[in-house]
Amino acid sequence: MSNKPVYTIPIGPIHPALKEPILFTFDIQGEVINAVDFAPGKVHRGVEWMGMRRNPVQIVHLCDRICGICGVSHTLAFARAVEQIAEIEVPERAHYVRSIIAEFERIQSHLLWAGVAAHELGFDTLFHLAWRVREEAMDVIEYLTGNRINYGIVQVGGVRRDFTEDQFPRIRKALETYEGLVNKLVTLFLEDTTIKLRCMNTGVLTEKDALELCTVGPTARASGLKMDVRADAPYAAYGDIDVKAILPDVYADCIKGDVYDRIVVRLFEVVDSVRIIRDLMDQMPAWPVLWETRYAKILSTCKKAEGEAIGRVEAPRGECFHYVRMNGSEAPQQWKVKASTYSNQMSWLKILQGEQIADIPIIVASIDPCMSCTDRVTVIRDGSPDVMTKDTLHRLSVEKTRRLQA
Amino acid sequence: MRLSPSFNRSLWVFHFNSGSCNGCDIEIVCALTPRYDPERFGIKLVGSPRHADVLLVTGPVVHDMADRLRRVYAQMPNPKVVMCIGTCGQSGGVFFDSYNLDGPVGDVIPVDIYVPGCAPRPEAIIDGVVKAIALLERLEEKK
Structure with a gap:
């Protein structure tokens, strides 16, 4: 089991198993999912x-x-x-x-x-x-x-x-x-x-x-x-x-x-x-x-x-x-x-x-995911999307509160 | 209307969500389920654009999806017909002033048939598909 190589499989944003655009990245070892990551924001309309x-x-x-x-x-x-x-x-x-x-x-x-x-x-x-x-x-x-x-x-x-x-x-x-x-x-x-x-x-x-x-x-x-x-x-x-x-x-x-x-x-x-x-x-x-x-x-x-x-x-x-x-x-x-x-x-x-892979869908x-409800924020700077860490978001949030209070 | 052997009873559609609110997407699936049942005429959703004759685009094309829409369009074999479902794909609809739109759909890929409505009824979508068949016929004749 452990000597099987790990493959990274992207699924989405356009995929027959997904009803809405979202990008999943699966780390897969054999048939088993090791880790998952996903990138929403494909339906963000502001x-x-x-x-x-x-x-x-x-x-x-x-x-x-x-x-x-x-x-x-x-x-x-x-x-x-x-x-x-x-x-x-x-x-x-x-x-x-x-x-x-x-x-x-x-x-x-x-x-x-x-x-x-x-x-x-x-x-x-x-x-x-x-x-x-x-x-x-x-x-x-x-x-x-x-x-x-x-x-x-x-x-x-x-x-x-x-x-x-x-x-x-x-x-x-x-x-x-x-x-x-x-x-x-x-x-x-x-x-x-x-x-x-x-x-x-x-x-x-x-x-x-x-x-x-x-x-x-x-x-x-x-x-x-x-x-x-x-x-x-x-x-x-x-x-x-x-x-x-x-x-x-x-x-x-x-x-x-x-x-x-x-x-x-x-x-x-x-x-x-x-x-x-x-x-x-x-x-x-x-x-x-x-x-x-x-x-x-x-x-x-x-x-x-x-x-x-x-x-x-x-x-x-x-x-x-x-x-x-x-x-x-x-x-x-x-x-x-x-x-x-x-x-x-x-x-x-x-x-x-x-x-297992077959159980992903x-x-x-x-x-019951609904991406159009969810996709509220993407930050794009100089054409490339920025990943916001918790600390940055917290800082931005505090700054905004101060701005509103002023 | 006579369909050429290649389309007769096998018009396959591919659905592309370019950032819609799900309303049109749900109505497309509604149009394919037993109440309307166009599958008896061979109209069905397929999982790959390479198998499709008709591309159904919903939504106002948000920035992230514009390039993907172009790529999906390029992957479809000729002759192909693009249907734009819903008002937001035609003009932006309620999302007209959003900062994240690359659309409407017509600005990104060439559109042949517009189905207006927010969201259009399944009957309207089926009517659009009937028009798509007529257009495909004409494209076939030209070849």
Whole structure:
């Protein structure tokens, strides 16, 4: 074993196993991965920089396009931050509309992931099945918001569209479809011999590592960490209903933190989302859904606002965190986005170590990476990218704080 | 429309993400899954540009990906058609004023078909592919 030569294999940024551009470098000895390194930043569009030159009403639509899969989580987190600074009170019904759309987004995102995971295992039949059942959620989202992707429903101070009573039967029909499908999906994903062989004891992330690497969302929950922003720090309408963090022990006897456990967590979150939407629909208060319908009023309120705030939202991939600082001008003085994959991606180094080449795609996919959410900063000087060490970043951060305080 | 034997029931597409928000990428995969099922006509995603007839480009082409896009384009055999999916590939869209864009796509490689929308619906993407077939036919005839 030890006398085998070590090869360095680059994978990416364009590779059939990767859905998004990212560059991996694997040190491989025989079939076994010795070490992993990765270079993100291939999808960096400078969203924060652009945001700091636009007003909050425009930024909401920019937020939608940070990520096409979890757009509502970003808009919601940003809107929450701005509403706190400008002291805007969001109508009760708007909170419910936001939560219902967020839950439908979770359903479609998890089913999308389940399909991609099946595809990475070479199980294309299951991939096509998962994507077919996902269309039901997409149809409802389109029915409610008008768009399949980049819904543009969240607005500073509320939501741009209301649900009417005659739309409820269509939502209920979709929920019934999913309730009827649950057993089938659980059998197909969790009782299949191939999936069990490939996923059990693969890519294990222990509870201790998950905590130390600051993982969030389903990745952390699959390792046994009981954390879910919806339950820990309720936002929107989640305070009114019962939300619990889903751990793999809802299905399996013990928590191992392997790829299989991550499938368990995501599938049962779909089940839980269906229940949450039902509860939300039963309690929906009456109209209105927007704090102020005139954009000019929203803009002038935001312009006057001063202060800083954070917005935390449980996106399908984990906690999505927006920091906004406003100083009485049109554009925010500072806007920082920390998407869930940013916290999760460092766990790759741990979970890929000692695994086989053939398991790379499923292990990489198992944390549900979303590079377009994550790629926020690249420093390019004289045409060559600069690697920022922790010390440099710390120094820059301290300098910036001083500059802002001055 | 008659396809020549080389394209009949085997139009292969390669998908290139040049820094998109994933919205168009997801819709491309949606367009290939059972709801729309163009695989019955032989349209499918392939893993290598060397096997592909059509290049689907999403995203506004960020600086890091511009050179890679040119290389992927050069690797494709002739005749080839480039489809630009989504508004940001045509004009930059919401990212128009970003400092990190080398795009839009048309500035980096020649584009034959634009599918607008943010994100375009799967039907629109399939419509674009149908137009790509017609274009490939014309390119074949010219040879």
